[in-house]
Amino acid sequence: MSRSADDIRREDSSVSAGASLPEGSAAASEAEGGKIENCILGPRRVMSDPAISVRNVSVSYGGRSILRNVSFDIPRGETLAVMGLSGVGKSTTLRCLVGLQRPDKGEIYIDGKNVLELSEAEFDKLRKRIGMVFQMPALFDSLTIGENVAFGLREHTKLSEQEIQRVVAEKLAIVDLQGMAHLYPNQLSGGMQKRASLARTIATDPDVILYDEPTTGLDPILSMVINELICSLQRRLKATSVVVTHDIKGAMLIGSKIAMLHKGEFVWMGTSEEFRTSSDPIIEQFREGRVSGPIRVQ
Ligand SMILES: Nc1ncnc2c1ncn2[C@@H]1O[C@H](COP(=O)(O)OP(=O)(O)OP(=O)(O)O)[C@@H](O)[C@H]1O
Numbered sequence: 001m002s003r004s005a006d007d008i009r010r011e012d013s014s015v016s017a018g019a020s021l022p023e024g025s026a027a028a029s030e031a032e033g034g035k036i037e038n039c040i041l042g043p044r045r046v047m048s049d050p051a052i053s054v055r056n057v058s059v060s061y062g063g064r065s066i067l068r069n070v071s072f073d074i075p076r077g078e079t080l081a082v083m084g085l086s087g088v089g090k091s092t093t094l095r096c097l098v099g100l101q102r103p104d105k106g107e108i109y110i111d112g113k114n115v116l117e118l119s120e121a122e123f124d125k126l127r128k129r130i131g132m133v134f135q136m137p138a139l140f141d142s143l144t145i146g147e148n149v150a151f152g153l154r155e156h157t158k159l160s161e162q163e164i165q166r167v168v169a170e171k172l173a174i175v176d177l178q179g180m181a182h183l184y185p186n187q188l189s190g191g192m193q194k195r196a197s198l199a200r201t202i203a204t205d206p207d208v209i210l211y212d213e214p215t216t217g218l219d220p221i222l223s224m225v226i227n228e229l230i231c232s233l234q235r236r237l238k239a240t241s242v243v244v245t246h247d248i249k250g251a252m253l254i255g256s257k258i259a260m261l262h263k264g265e266f267v268w269m270g271t272s273e274e275f276r277t278s279s280d281p282i283i284e285q286f287r288e289g290r291v292s293g294p295i296r297v298q
């Protein structure tokens with residue numbers, strides 16, 4: 001029995017976007033001898049206005065304060081890696097950016113527009129330019145991998161079937177799943193599902209990509225494969241991104257900046273090199289994985 005697009009979408013919380021990737025091969029980044037070479041830093045376009053600007057955002061659930069006056073800017077084409085203890089509000093931050101959670105107060109600007117003031121129609125239009133990769137791959141089980149990747153293209157573009165198939169093949173090749181379009185999600189390993197989920201997110205060429213723990217649950221080698229894939233996507237798409245991760249190596253590799261969320265606030269932000277050498281007690285504790293320190297596990 002076939003399901004409508006709405007039926008399928010209801011079962012999935014993924015948000016995608018609109019067009020096709022520039023040409024270019026994926027280049028792996030290096031992480032050697034404990035010093036992580038950041039894949040984004042180096043010569044890049046000089047951007048003035050931030051693509052994402054979060055101003056004094058506060059969120060509480062049932063009177064329990066989670067985010068308190070959070071503010072940060074992400075210039076266009078850059079990636080912010082967000083770290084912090086479990087339950088500190090990292091996913092909540094992403095949910096605010098994609099409109100799944102309305103803050104109690106504050107402003108969120110994407111490309112200069114305060115998303116909290118947009119009409120539903122305007123926000124829907126913006127949301128098509130935002131891709132979100134959820135922690136769980138959240139693929140549609142009843143659709144093949146190819147159909148999963150094509151889903152957003154069918155929904156949001158007027159591409160011909162031939163063009164859709166071309167884009168699907170291109171995206172699957174980027175994530176190293178070429179020739180696997182006919183398989184169903186349950187025929188793939190967890191790591192392959194993560195890659196398929198990435199392909200689906202980038203199918204429509206989003207301007208903003210939000211990744212929620214893209215490597216959680218994966219072995220260290222597969223984690224690095226996914227991290228390198230994200231790096232190469234960032235280089236190719238020039239998307240503005242937020243990557244929520246517990247993977248320190250990954251954050252140092254991917255993030256133009258790394259931010260630490262602690263007790264509802266962004267208490268530290270710096271480059272990967274600053275993170276590596278910081279003597280801030282919170283950063284030291286998190287970096288070294290120490291039990292004692294200012295971060296207390298509840
Ligand atoms: N819809 C909700 N209703 C009530 N409480 C919620 C809701 N969503 C999240 N919370 C609570 O808010 C806090 C922050 O949740 P969030 O999912 O943002 O944490 P996180 O930093 O992403 O954690 P993790 O690293 O474990 O994924 C948690 O204590 C969580 O239980």
Ligand SMILES: [Mg+2]
Pocket residue numbers: 090091092212
């Ligand atoms: Mg989370």
